[in-house]
Amino acid sequence: MEYHTLNISQLNDFVFCPYSIYLHTVYQTLDDDNYYDLPQIKGKYAHQTVDDGTYSTKKSVITGMMVYSEYYGLVGRIDQYFFDDKKLVERKRSIKTIYDGYKLQLYAQYFCMIEMGFVIDKLGFYSMVDNKSYPLAIPDDKTIHWFETHLNHIRQYQPLDTHVHINENKCQHCIYCPLCDKTTLLI
Numbered sequence: 001m002e003y004h005t006l007n008i009s010q011l012n013d014f015v016f017c018p019y020s021i022y023l024h025t026v027y028q029t030l031d032d033d034n035y036y037d038l039p040q041i042k043g044k045y046a047h048q049t050v051d052d053g054t055y056s057t058k059k060s061v062i063t064g065m066m067v068y069s070e071y072y073g074l075v076g077r078i079d080q081y082f083f084d085d086k087k088l089v090e091r092k093r094s095i096k097t098i099y100d101g102y103k104l105q106l107y108a109q110y111f112c113m114i115e116m117g118f119v120i121d122k123l124g125f126y127s128m129v130d131n132k133s134y135p136l137a138i139p140d141d142k143t144i145h146w147f148e149t150h151l152n153h154i155r156q157y158q159p160l161d162t163h164v165h166i167n168e169n170k171c172q173h174c175i176y177c178p179l180c181d182k183t184t185l186l187i
């Protein structure tokens, strides 16, 4: 299979709004401060210790490791892998709902790590502000098919030829809103 490599974060972004993938590509050279809004900044700082690999000094926990899947053409970063439990965890600042985008992100990390030779028995999310954990099932055949279909949709997406479905509730939480030429929200 020939395809371009996707960043794992794009899987979640595409579920949120496919057009945001296009805007991310257009504006990726800008400084974050040009488009990050407060919720994203809070989430970013919540993640920063993980991204820096500084959250845990325990040898039984890997934090913030880059992962890659040649098979799926994916690259990204995990949050935490616990050797003892063989558990992969994605932390978010505050989780109210387990969105499909969250699941796709964690499954992408999972497939990367499996391909890299890690053993994973458990998957889960952790909501930092309320200290809640949410398990996610190891993907079965049906879930793998759903995951692969989603990757195909992203790779086939033509931002300039596709109607953008505008959801103002999403737009008002979108980091690209001030720069987006599709939104009907007045900033």
Ligand code: SF4
Pocket: 016, 017, 018, 019, 020, 023, 164, 165, 166, 167, 170, 171, 172, 174, 175, 176, 177, 180, 181, 182, 183
């Ligand atoms: S502002 Fe709205 S239409 Fe534009 S990328 Fe964000 S969610 Fe999509």
